[in-house]
Amino acid sequence: MSDYMKRSFLVALWFVFLTFPLMVVKVNTLKNTVEWRWMNMLWVAIGAFVLSLLWRWALERRQLKNKEAESGEDESTRLGFGQRLLVEPKLYKPVLAVLFVATIAFPLLFDIYQTNIMVLALVFVVLGLGLNVTVGLAGLLDLGYVAFFAVGAYTYGILNSFWGIGFWTSLPIGGLMGALFGIALGFPILRLRGDYLAIVTLGFGSIAKIVIENWEEVTNGAKGIAGIPRPGFFGADMSITSATTYTYYLMILMVIFTIFITNRLKDSRIGRAWMALREDEIACVAMGVDMAKTKLGAYAFGAFWAGLVGVIFAARNTYINPNSFTFMESALVLSIVVMGGMGSIVGVIIAALVLILMPEYLRAFSEYRMLMFGAIMVLMMIFRPEGLIANVRRKYRGHKVMTEDVNA
Amino acid sequence: MPEITNKLLEVKGLTMDFGGLRAVDTVSLDVCTGEIVALIGPNGAGKTTFFNCVTGIYKPTRGDVLVHPPAKKSQRINGFKSNRVTTIGMARTFQNIRLFQNMTVLENVMIGRHCRTTTSILGAILRGAKTMRQEQETVNRSYDLLEKVDLFKYADEFAKNLPYGAQRRLEIARAMATDPFLLLLDEPAAGMNPQETRALDELIVRVRDTEKIAILLIEHDMKLVMNISDRIYVMEYGKEIAQGGPMDIRNNPKVIEAYLGEEADA
Numbered sequence: 001m002s003d004y005m006k007r008s009f010l011v012a013l014w015f016v017f018l019t020f021p022l023m024v025v026k027v028n029t030l031k032n033t034v035e036w037r038w039m040n041m042l043w044v045a046i047g048a049f050v051l052s053l054l055w056r057w058a059l060e061r062r063q064l065k066n067k068e069a070e071s072g073e074d075e076s077t078r079l080g081f082g083q084r085l086l087v088e089p090k091l092y093k094p095v096l097a098v099l100f101v102a103t104i105a106f107p108l109l110f111d112i113y114q115t116n117i118m119v120l121a122l123v124f125v126v127l128g129l130g131l132n133v134t135v136g137l138a139g140l141l142d143l144g145y146v147a148f149f150a151v152g153a154y155t156y157g158i159l160n161s162f163w164g165i166g167f168w169t170s171l172p173i174g175g176l177m178g179a180l181f182g183i184a185l186g187f188p189i190l191r192l193r194g195d196y197l198a199i200v201t202l203g204f205g206s207i208a209k210i211v212i213e214n215w216e217e218v219t220n221g222a223k224g225i226a227g228i229p230r231p232g233f234f235g236a237d238m239s240i241t242s243a244t245t246y247t248y249y250l251m252i253l254m255v256i257f258t259i260f261i262t263n264r265l266k267d268s269r270i271g272r273a274w275m276a277l278r279e280d281e282i283a284c285v286a287m288g289v290d291m292a293k294t295k296l297g298a299y300a301f302g303a304f305w306a307g308l309v310g311v312i313f314a315a316r317n318t319y320i321n322p323n324s325f326t327f328m329e330s331a332l333v334l335s336i337v338v339m340g341g342m343g344s345i346v347g348v349i350i351a352a353l354v355l356i357l358m359p360e361y362l363r364a365f366s367e368y369r370m371l372m373f374g375a376i377m378v379l380m381m382i383f384r385p386e387g388l389i390a391n392v393r394r395k396y397r398g399h400k401v402m403t404e405d406v407n408a
Numbered sequence: 409m410p411e412i413t414n415k416l417l418e419v420k421g422l423t424m425d426f427g428g429l430r431a432v433d434t435v436s437l438d439v440c441t442g443e444i445v446a447l448i449g450p451n452g453a454g455k456t457t458f459f460n461c462v463t464g465i466y467k468p469t470r471g472d473v474l475v476h477p478p479a480k481k482s483q484r485i486n487g488f489k490s491n492r493v494t495t496i497g498m499a500r501t502f503q504n505i506r507l508f509q510n511m512t513v514l515e516n517v518m519i520g521r522h523c524r525t526t527t528s529i530l531g532a533i534l535r536g537a538k539t540m541r542q543e544q545e546t547v548n549r550s551y552d553l554l555e556k557v558d559l560f561k562y563a564d565e566f567a568k569n570l571p572y573g574a575q576r577r578l579e580i581a582r583a584m585a586t587d588p589f590l591l592l593l594d595e596p597a598a599g600m601n602p603q604e605t606r607a608l609d610e611l612i613v614r615v616r617d618t619e620k621i622a623i624l625l626i627e628h629d630m631k632l633v634m635n636i637s638d639r640i641y642v643m644e645y646g647k648e649i650a651q652g653g654p655m656d657i658r659n660n661p662k663v664i665e666a667y668l669g670e671e672a673d674a
């Protein structure tokens with residue numbers, strides 16, 4: 001412990017030294033005087049000392065936990081609380097019931113502004129779940145995911161402004177267009193891995209934005225497309241408030257739909273092949289899995305959700321322009337996936353809600369948004385690389401298990 | 409001696425160059441129905457490279473890799489992707505274990521069934537009767553295989569948590585799940601203790617006798633090789649220096665000089 005103190009003390013000294021010119025010395029150029037703000041130095045010292053102590057304590061805890069895991073303790077029987085919440089009906093049933101009521105009641109309890117923000121958060125939940133398939137399940141890094149989101153949004157915008165095609169027709173078309181672009185962009189990067197994949201997908205994301213900005217005849221360039229209709233309900237005339245509420249419920253259904261479908265896929269022949277591809281590509285192909293087909297499937301399936309929800313995003317905003325589809329959005333969705341725990345559905349939902357709602361409600365934070373994402377990423381990688389809620393693998397039951405149960 | 413009827417794998421004059429290095433130099437090798445064939449040689453002789461050429465991980469520089477699957481037409485498979493080779497019916501294990509670490513033991517085996525099942529993305533979403541039947545078949549077959557390699561009790565463990573010997577057996581089960589007519593094992597006994605090696609010895613013979621799968625194996629454990637092999641090929645510096653039954657190989661002066669003399673007797 002005293003070693004900790006000593007080290008933290010040194011860290012504090014170092015920080016005091018580093019920040020001295022910035023925090024302590026203040027030159028007043030008008031009066032030609034120097035102000036010495038010694039109190040600032042004290043705060044820096046105390047702050048650095050406490051943070052350093054916390055840091056070391058957390059690191060030590062992490063290491064202890066790792067050692068425990070290594071010393072042969074059966075990991076699968078010691079699930080964390082988050083995981084227990086997922087697998088034990090006694091725990092998750094009441095939670096689910098409360099959540100259900102809260103979700104239904106939300107637009108009735110809060111005003112249209114809040115509901116609108118919630119819709120945005122739900123859009124990012126679906127984006128997170130979609131990217132989670134590509135990145136978390138299949139292990140294919142994608143830093144340009146926002147491109148498919150843009151494809152969906154512009155599909156609706158263009159279809160509507162040129163041909164007056166409505167929301168409900170555009171919705172599946174948007175999803176399919178997303179998937180199509182997923183395949184098209186997937187082809188050239190089939191053989192890339194790691195850093196190269198990161199760079200190329202990053203490029204794709206930027207290209208999408210540049211194309212939208214410059215293809216004025218179709219996309220209306222930087223001016224964007226305005227007057228996009230909100231989702232219709234059998235042609236009923238709706239006020240903005242009821243339209244927003246309606247969009248909210250639509251998004252809730254959308255999230256449930258996404259969870260349902262991705263869950264089915266996760267526990268299927270295709271989902272297992274995606275995971276195997278993530279774990280070891282050479283072994284996976286050597287076991288008879290077609291690499292190109294499987295990867296393209298993962299890109300297409302992930303991109304499908306972005307396209308689908310892009311249509312809803314366009315309808316929610318009634319206005320789209322290229323600035324909604326920057327690298328920032330890609331990074332945001334990726335943060336959601338990393339923070340939530342690769343492959344974990346509940347984790348992704350929580351992460352999406354936190355990362356979208358926090359900057360909206362804590363305005364003070366929103367300026368430091370990028371900084372915070374960076375910090376969160378680094379902290380997650382050090383302390384919880386498995387994400388907030390680690391994925392629980394499914395146990396399959398076969399005929400052999402039953403015979404064994406009888407014998408036991 | 410099992411009756412030797414027909415060739416399953418026929419490799420002729422296989423050569424593999426890495427830049428200036430000739431890792432495999434005009435090697436020819438056959439495996440027939442019901443055989444256990446061993447490929448031995450000192451480290452760096454080019455055995456693993458030979459496997460990689462046959463299973464489509466590398467495209468051989470020269471030579472022919474011909475397969476004669478039972479009851480199907482013969483094919484020259486040079487340059488086929490490894491998933492196609494596996495689908496044709498030749499499955500392998502790896503010298504440096506390549507399991508899917510963060511998947512369960514059962515799921516590892518289930519991956520082997522991938523090429524024998526057909527569910528598409530749409531099928532996985534709809535979960536029709538055929539999909540569910542295939543899925544249950546996959547699970548049942550995988551449990552059966554786990555039982556055969558004595559890993560049943562580990563089914564729900566992550567593959568990374570298995571002891572070393574068990575990981576090697578899991579690789580064999582995973583390869584068997586692809587319904588191969590020929591199994592290629594790259595140093596399956598490496599890192600096993602003598603007791604595990606004996607069990608492996610029995611397992612390999614059992615696979616050949618009851619599953620009717622022919623076996624080509626690379627192995628350094630001479631006792632195991634001499635015990636179970638019908639024929640043995642010896643490689644050194646990329647070249648094939650001898651072939652024959654265990655007795656011939658044991659007494660071949662070239663082999664003794666290259667290999668047995670320095671390693672097996674030690």
Ligand SMILES: Nc1ncnc2c1ncn2[C@@H]1O[C@H](COP(=O)(O)OP(=O)(O)O)[C@@H](O)[C@H]1O
Nearest residue numbers: 426429431449450451452453454455456457458
């Ligand atoms: N991908 C590769 N690139 C370059 N050289 C290789 C490659 N793979 C194997 N080699 C070389 O080929 C030779 C044979 O290696 P290998 O087949 O692994 O031998 P063995 O399995 O008999 O121990 C070695 O000299 C090795 O360095």
Ligand SMILES: [Mg+2]
Nearest residue numbers: 455456457503
């Ligand atoms: Mg080798």
